[in-house]
Amino acid sequence: MRVGLLGGSFNPAHEGHLHVAETAMRRMDLDRVVWLVSPQNPLKDAAQTAPLDQRMAGARAIAASPSMLISDFETRAGTRWTVDTLRALKARHPAVDFVWLMGSDNLAGFHRWRGWTDIFRLMPIAVVARPGSLLESRTAPAAARFATFRVPSRKARLMPGGATPAWTYLRAPLNPESSTALRAARAGHDAAP
Ligand SMILES: Nc1ncnc2c1ncn2[C@@H]1O[C@H](COP(=O)(O)OP(=O)(O)OP(=O)(O)O)[C@@H](O)[C@H]1O
Numbered sequence: 001m002r003v004g005l006l007g008g009s010f011n012p013a014h015e016g017h018l019h020v021a022e023t024a025m026r027r028m029d030l031d032r033v034v035w036l037v038s039p040q041n042p043l044k045d046a047a048q049t050a051p052l053d054q055r056m057a058g059a060r061a062i063a064a065s066p067s068m069l070i071s072d073f074e075t076r077a078g079t080r081w082t083v084d085t086l087r088a089l090k091a092r093h094p095a096v097d098f099v100w101l102m103g104s105d106n107l108a109g110f111h112r113w114r115g116w117t118d119i120f121r122l123m124p125i126a127v128v129a130r131p132g133s134l135l136e137s138r139t140a141p142a143a144a145r146f147a148t149f150r151v152p153s154r155k156a157r158l159m160p161g162g163a164t165p166a167w168t169y170l171r172a173p174l175n176p177e178s179s180t181a182l183r184a185a186r187a188g189h190d191a192a193p
């Protein structure tokens with residue numbers, strides 16, 4: 001079983017998330033993508049984060065496909081850092097070939113994540129291009145450090161279950177959606193007379 005892991009606050013979920021999941025599923029022949037709805041991103045403001053149930057329901061509504069699984073694993077396992085979540089998932093599911101998925105904005109700041117070099121060794125990583133972060137992700141410290149382990153996207157299918165470190169950059173038609181923009185639009189709507 002080849003499973004993509006898409007971690008996020010999903011505050012709220014949107015078509016951009018589905019775009020990442022579907023792009024990875026198609027380009028890497030994944031059986032499933034698990035949307036790991038985080039209890040609270042350690043680097044984000046707790047006051048701005050909607051309750052977990054609400055974010056899970058929103059993700060379910062957007063994903064709406066049996067190959068997409070919306071999970072509160074991090075809440076149940078009590079893991080807050082991605083490196084711990086991925087270790088716990090691998091220990092519980094040793095037969096599954098996992099791939100970590102993220103947008104290119106997260107590659108740009110990946111070197112600030114706890115145990116980020118360990119994450120590269122735990123499982124392959126697929127980065128999906130996101131508007132606004134194409135250039136900074138190319139010059140990202142994480143990309144430079146692991147430059148020799150970059151796999152051309154045409155070979156992305158070989159990555160699940162393969163050697164690590166291995167990462168690839170999936171270019172696809174860009175999707176401009178973001179939770180920040182949606183929250184701002186909602187706030188503006190609520191404030192309207
Ligand atoms: N439009 C998009 N294109 C590519 N990747 C995306 C897109 N939207 C979100 N992602 C990726 O999905 C994952 C989860 O994203 P997250 O839940 O933080 O949404 P977000 O829109 O980035 O939120 P916020 O605007 O609050 O930072 C991250 O890896 C992020 O890079």
Ligand SMILES: O=C(O)c1ccc[n+]([C@@H]2O[C@H](COP(=O)([O-])O)[C@@H](O)[C@H]2O)c1
Pocket residue numbers: 006007008009010036038040041042043044080081082083106112113114
């Ligand atoms: O572990 C870390 O250091 C870390 C730092 C920032 C973000 N993350 C994870 O990255 C995923 C995307 O986060 P977010 O809040 O941008 O949606 C989500 O699973 C977070 O838990 C993880």
